[in-house]
Amino acid sequence: MTVLVTGAAGFIGSHVAHRLLDRGDEVIGLDDLNAYYDVTLKDARLAQLTARKGFTLVREDVGAKEPMLALATRFPALDRIVHLAAQAGVRHSLTDPHAYTHANVEGQLNILELARRLPGLKHLAYASSSSVYGGNTKLPFSVEDRVDLPVSLYAATKRAGELMAHCYSHLYGIPATGLRFFTVYGPWGRPDMSAYLFTKAIFEGRPITIFNHGDMKRDFTYIDDIANGVIAALDRPAGGTPPHTVYNLGNHRSEALMHFIHVLEQAIGREAIKEFAPMQPGDVKETYADIAASQRDLGFEPATSIETGLPQFVAWYRDYHGV
Ligand SMILES: NC(=O)c1ccc[n+]([C@@H]2O[C@H](COP(=O)([O-])OP(=O)(O)OC[C@H]3O[C@@H](n4cnc5c(N)ncnc54)[C@H](O)[C@@H]3O)[C@@H](O)[C@H]2O)c1
Numbered sequence: 311m312t313v314l315v316t317g318a319a320g321f322i323g324s325h326v327a328h329r330l331l332d333r334g335d336e337v338i339g340l341d342d343l344n345a346y347y348d349v350t351l352k353d354a355r356l357a358q359l360t361a362r363k364g365f366t367l368v369r370e371d372v373g374a375k376e377p378m379l380a381l382a383t384r385f386p387a388l389d390r391i392v393h394l395a396a397q398a399g400v401r402h403s404l405t406d407p408h409a410y411t412h413a414n415v416e417g418q419l420n421i422l423e424l425a426r427r428l429p430g431l432k433h434l435a436y437a438s439s440s441s442v443y444g445g446n447t448k449l450p451f452s453v454e455d456r457v458d459l460p461v462s463l464y465a466a467t468k469r470a471g472e473l474m475a476h477c478y479s480h481l482y483g484i485p486a487t488g489l490r491f492f493t494v495y496g497p498w499g500r501p502d503m504s505a506y507l508f509t510k511a512i513f514e515g516r517p518i519t520i521f522n523h524g525d526m527k528r529d530f531t532y533i534d535d536i537a538n539g540v541i542a543a544l545d546r547p548a549g550g551t552p553p554h555t556v557y558n559l560g561n562h563r564s565e566a567l568m569h570f571i572h573v574l575e576q577a578i579g580r581e582a583i584k585e586f587a588p589m590q591p592g593d594v595k596e597t598y599a600d601i602a603a604s605q606r607d608l609g610f611e612p613a614t615s616i617e618t619g620l621p622q623f624v625a626w627y628r629d630y631h632g633v
Contacts, residue, residue, distance in 0.1 A: 317395035372417035382427035414467035462592035479554035492560030496533030497626030532614035560599020
């Protein structure tokens with residue numbers, strides 16, 4: 311297979327690209343290496359990929375129409391796309407909203423237009439997010455639930471991406487699968503997310519900020535389980551009319567934030583200095599994935615608890631940062 315992986319220098323994209331290379335696929339890794347977070351981390355992830363046989367780097371902005379459409383003639387052998395490039399982060403969408411429409415809406419449109427121009431394309435798998443469930447109070451979150459009440463612009467752009475994929479699948483028969491990820495963590499993780507932020511602060515002896523006074527729950531999903539889910543989805547082109555489906559990829563365990571912090575403290579061997587703060591605008595109190603459809607159709611079986619996964623993240627953090 312020849313697979314375009316967008317966001318290949320990112321957390322999830324780099325793991326997925328390694329998995330594809332492991333099994334002998336050709337990977338075209340696309341990323342614009344923007345400075346939303348520490349670019350040296352993106353460069354370090356990328357250095358491991360560019361050293362491998364079968365990996366080609368394309369430094370490009372998914373929101374740039376012409377160069378994105380030109381990929382169809384540049385790489386006519388492309389038969390799969392894993393579209394993970396996005397402006398991520400719920401909180402940042404309050405301060406830089408246009409970055410979200412550019413990367414997540416224009417970018418999604420360019421990917422769909424590229425897909426139209428690839429006659430050999432077998433499947434497009436793209437990232438959505440648990441945030442599309444917004445303030446949903448019915449738990450666990452099911453792919454059957456209503457998702458038209460987003461509470462952040464990030465969520466609205468991710469939902470827009472699903473609707474656009476559905477429409478292109480209907481109009482042009484493009485097999486497409488949307489994957490709603492639930493709070494992913496693990497080695498090479500994102501510096502703007504809780505596992506990384508808390509670990510860094512604890513090692514540096516600085517306080518951690520705990521929103522909604524700790525009254526939050528999250529379905530934390532380990533990166534290896536997510537990579538398995540992405541590959542399983544990619545290998546099963548969506549059927550149906552139109553051939554478009556969405557799945558939840560979560561751990562199917564909703565963990566109390568204070569328990570998550572406790573497990574992290576144990577893995578680090580130090581207690582966190584805790585500062586409690588009110589709920590942040592755009593945030594949701596609880597997430598919990600119903601994964602019945604992903605289990606049934608994709609054979610998705612997340613196997614990693616936070617008791618196992620967080621020590622692995624901390625081990626990577628110590629090694630990478632030399633602490
Ligand atoms: N990590 C999570 O918990 C989580 C949860 C839900 C959804 N998601 C989604 O999964 C996908 C991957 O997330 P991640 O955690 O790996 O994030 P990430 O930020 O580590 O990776 C995204 C990558 O895309 C690149 N990128 C951003 N805008 C781009 C653009 N305009 N053109 C080209 N490249 C661009 C970035 O440089 C980055 O390397 C995203 O679509 C994100 O919205 C992630």
